[in-house]
Amino acid sequence: MGRIATETRLVAGLVLKVEIEKHCNRIQTEILEFVKEKVLKAFYDKEINIRKIVNNIITTIVLKCGLVIWPNLMEFLFSALNSPEVLIIESGVDCLSKIIDDSVKLFEYEGNRELLAALLPKLIELIPRLELSSEARSQALFTINILIFSLGSLLLPYLESLYPVLLLNFILIRLFYNLVVIRELLQ
Secondary structure (H helix, E strand, O other): OOOOOHHHHHHHHHHHHHHHHHHHHHOOHHHHHHHHHHHHHHOOOOOHHHHHHHHHHHHHHHHHHOHHHOOOHHHHHHHHHOOOOHHHHHHHHHHHHHHHHHHHHHHHOHHHHHHHHHHHHHHHHHOOOOOOOHHHHHHHHHHHHHHHHHHHHHHHHHHHHHHHHHHHHHHHHHHHHHHHHHHHHHO
């Protein structure tokens, strides 16, 4: 069987996303499990546009069906943030950013707060990583802002443990900014 064209795969992904959006509550469990399995496999695709549509499908499933139907999703995305491959890290940041932007209320529940305790330091660590694209680093920062502004009072128990990470990353970001300014002045 030949390779399916990227454009065809993108259209199929968009159609799947729309169908999930419309009918999530009526999709049979076996079919949804099949979709989740194939979506996680496509998460590693070499085509960036495929990975982006996969992230949109994942976000739609979480938004329309809930996080409870996909208990291992956050663990999967956390492992993506720890990947040695930059593209996988960036895809993980993109997906988490979309989920949190669209579904931040999911993290208000007691069981999901521990996810925040693990997620915030990881996102903070990604910001000064120069091998990541500026888009991925800005998405990480955007996601941190959403969490802090939307769930600030819920995060108070975790903030004290984040101070050392925040301080170190603030220093690194400031240093990076100074280097960029110096480079521009020398040109």
